[in-house]
Amino acid sequence: MSSAKKALELLSYFSISRPEIGLSQLCRIAKRDKATTYRHLQSLENAGFIEQNALTKQYRLGPAVMQLAQIREATVPRKEGARHALTALADATGETAHATVLSGQTLYGLCECESPRHAIRAVIDLNTFPLHATASGLCALAFGPEDLLCVAAQDLERFTANTPTDTDGLTSLVDAARATGIGRAYKSYAEETYGLSAPVFDQTGQFAGAVAVASVATRFTPKLEQTILAELIIAAREITRNWGGVIPAHVEAAWALSVKKSNAMEPAS
Amino acid sequence: MSSAKKALELLSYFSISRPEIGLSQLCRIAKRDKATTYRHLQSLENAGFIEQNALTKQYRLGPAVMQLAQIREATVPRKEGARHALTALADATGETAHATVLSGQTLYGLCECESPRHAIRAVIDLNTFPLHATASGLCALAFGPEDLLCVAAQDLERFTANTPTDTDGLTSLVDAARATGIGRAYKSYAEETYGLSAPVFDQTGQFAGAVAVASVATRFTPKLEQTILAELIIAAREITRNWGGVIPAHVEAAWALSVKKSNAMEPAS
DNA sequence: AAACAACGGTTCGTTATATGAACCACCAAC
DNA sequence: GTTGGTGGTTCATATAACGAACCGTTGTTT
Numbered sequence: 001m002s003s004a005k006k007a008l009e010l011l012s013y014f015s016i017s018r019p020e021i022g023l024s025q026l027c028r029i030a031k032r033d034k035a036t037t038y039r040h041l042q043s044l045e046n047a048g049f050i051e052q053n054a055l056t057k058q059y060r061l062g063p064a065v066m067q068l069a070q071i072r073e074a075t076v077p078r079k080e081g082a083r084h085a086l087t088a089l090a091d092a093t094g095e096t097a098h099a100t101v102l103s104g105q106t107l108y109g110l111c112e113c114e115s116p117r118h119a120i121r122a123v124i125d126l127n128t129f130p131l132h133a134t135a136s137g138l139c140a141l142a143f144g145p146e147d148l149l150c151v152a153a154q155d156l157e158r159f160t161a162n163t164p165t166d167t168d169g170l171t172s173l174v175d176a177a178r179a180t181g182i183g184r185a186y187k188s189y190a191e192e193t194y195g196l197s198a199p200v201f202d203q204t205g206q207f208a209g210a211v212a213v214a215s216v217a218t219r220f221t222p223k224l225e226q227t228i229l230a231e232l233i234i235a236a237r238e239i240t241r242n243w244g245g246v247i248p249a250h251v252e253a254a255w256a257l258s259v260k261k262s263n264a265m266e267p268a269s
Numbered sequence: 270m271s272s273a274k275k276a277l278e279l280l281s282y283f284s285i286s287r288p289e290i291g292l293s294q295l296c297r298i299a300k301r302d303k304a305t306t307y308r309h310l311q312s313l314e315n316a317g318f319i320e321q322n323a324l325t326k327q328y329r330l331g332p333a334v335m336q337l338a339q340i341r342e343a344t345v346p347r348k349e350g351a352r353h354a355l356t357a358l359a360d361a362t363g364e365t366a367h368a369t370v371l372s373g374q375t376l377y378g379l380c381e382c383e384s385p386r387h388a389i390r391a392v393i394d395l396n397t398f399p400l401h402a403t404a405s406g407l408c409a410l411a412f413g414p415e416d417l418l419c420v421a422a423q424d425l426e427r428f429t430a431n432t433p434t435d436t437d438g439l440t441s442l443v444d445a446a447r448a449t450g451i452g453r454a455y456k457s458y459a460e461e462t463y464g465l466s467a468p469v470f471d472q473t474g475q476f477a478g479a480v481a482v483a484s485v486a487t488r489f490t491p492k493l494e495q496t497i498l499a500e501l502i503i504a505a506r507e508i509t510r511n512w513g514g515v516i517p518a519h520v521e522a523a524w525a526l527s528v529k530k531s532n533a534m535e536p537a538s
Numbered sequence: 539a540a541a542c543a544a545c546g547g548t549t550c551g552t553t554a555t556a557t558g559a560a561c562c563a564c565c566a567a568c
Numbered sequence: 569g570t571t572g573g574t575g576g577t578t579c580a581t582a583t584a585a586c587g588a589a590c591c592g593t594t595g596t597t598t
Contacts, residue, residue, distance in 0.1 A: 002312050003271065003557095003584075004275075004309060004312040005312045005315060005316060006273075006556095007273035007277075008276075008316040008318065009316065011333075014340055016339075019340060020344065022574075024574060024575075033557070033559085035556095035576085035577075035578085036556075036557060038577090039556080040273060043277065044273070044277070046274060047278065048373070048397075049277065051373065060344050060345065061337055061344060061345075063341075063372050064280075064281075064372075064377060065334055066338050066341060066342065066348060066370075066380075067378060068334040069337070069339075070285075071283055072335060074285050075289065076329065076330075103320040103331050104317070108331075126336050126340075206323065271556080272555075272585060272586095292547080293544070293546075302586070302587045303546085304549085305586060305587070307546080307547065307548085308586090326546060
């Protein structure tokens with residue numbers, strides 16, 4: 001593994017829930033040598049990617065990332081293009097909505113929007129999304145580049161009893177997503193959550209990411225599913241438009257079938 | 270130079286004005302070998318820091334920087350703490366306002382806010398700020414850690430005829446900043462701009478950054494200076510409060526003198 | 539259409555650079 | 569004063585970074 005990659009990987013250990021990390025602690029987390037880790041941290045600090053809390057000596061993300069994010073968003077305004085649709089989605093469903101972006105073979109969390117309706121709700125710690133266990137991931141496998149499925153099949157980490165851990169289980173979920181235009185993760189990532197997701201496309205015509213709703217499994221009803229489904233499709237259309245893409249015809253067709261079926265099961269809301 | 274540092278440095282060549290860069294182009298800019306640069310780009314791409322435009326093969330910043338920025342801002346909400354004061358500052362002065370953050374020995378642009386009042390106005394390409402040639406930089410030298418001045422004196426790059434290029438010239442500007450509580454860059458960075466800046470402090474009690482106004486030199490009048498001065502101080506106080514700091518007494522005293530002197534020169538606005 | 543130049547990407551022998559066990563100095567708890 | 573935890577440093581070793589030269593493609597020029 002290249003030294004640059006190792007240094008960059010250190011950044012991925014910072015998160016909202018763990019925003020400051022000490023040297024020794026980071027060595028444990030990353031399972032790396034202290035001297036090496038220290039040198040990497042120095043490189044990162046020099047470049048402004050991290051800085052040291054003067055009081056605690058712990059490291060935290062630095063100001064350089066703010067600049068880069070601003071340049072990125074000015075170049076490819078993904079977040080801006082998703083914001084409105086996400087808040088509307090969270091508002092209409094009363095659940096937590098979020099969007100993801102595919103880059104290379106990794107699905108990254110873009111932003112999250114919680115609804116205040118329920119005290120118990122899913123919170124998304126924005127991170128990379130496992131392709132096989134999340135609704136957004138299944139969307140990526142179903143509608144993204146084909147080689148993604150091979151990559152995902154290599155690492156079928158088990159998160160819950162429902163996580164698909166063999167290729168057959170995974171492909172059946174992906175096929176279902178293709179057929180319905182919707183990715184579904186029923187307790188496959190976290191024990192209590194039910195995720196539904198719809199694909200989003202960009203100006204290259206390719207799959208660019210997904211928009212998703214994470215709901216608490218215990219309050220999931222056919223009625224709620226019907227609402228989420230309808231709103232998800234609206235959001236996916238809006239974000240796709242903002243990202244300069246168009247929904248492929250076969251996806252629109254799959255959605256139409258899904259909605260029809262959903263309405264049939266729970267008629268006249 | 271470490272490989273990690275070299276890879277990270279590549280990211281700094283992306284900017285709002287040059288958001289996408291091809292391999293060969295980047296090699297020229299960074300004055301690096303093509304094979305090496307390519308490998309570095311691959312590392313960066315793997316980590317999600319850059320991605321390739323599928324059509325043009327050019328590289329641009331990737332989604333990972335968005336996540337990191339979100340974590341950084343959740344950890345240390347610098348931007349949020351500066352936003353309101355900056356818009357108010359731009360609004361009150363009719364000029365472009367911006368804020369900078371010191372991390373290590375580098376002064377980073379945080380955010381910029383333009384006023385629509387004039388068609389001709391300064392635009393800040395958020396980047397690292399040269400300590401010797403910008404108003405914010407002079408603030409950092411005047412109120413930041415002492416070793417900063419030694420570092421800055423090592424690299425006195427000339428930008429204009431007014432750029433201080435010897436230690437004496439620089440120290441006199443820094444001394445002036447200390448005496449007035451205000452950093453001044455009169456055509457020392459760009460030929461047409463006049464920058465005024467005030468220091469901002471954080472909860473450690475240290476200098477944390479600066480807030481600044483970049484004005485067009487040709488429309489600069491004592492009257493405008495008086496306005497900028499007053500508003501700058503208000504903004505610096507507000508941002509300092511939001512960042513959890515307090516303005517040191519000697520800085521407040523210097524400001525009081527500056528305002529008094531400025532009022533005396535242009536009485537009864 | 540042939541020649542050219544510029545592009546992104548790859549190869550391979552050389553050599554510089556990353557590595558990590560062992561090492562400080564420091565601090566807090568007991 | 570011992571113990572266990574920090575953040576930070578050293579130096580011989582070995583690994584991975586390096587770059588000249590290479591390939592295949594593309595789009596422009598003659």
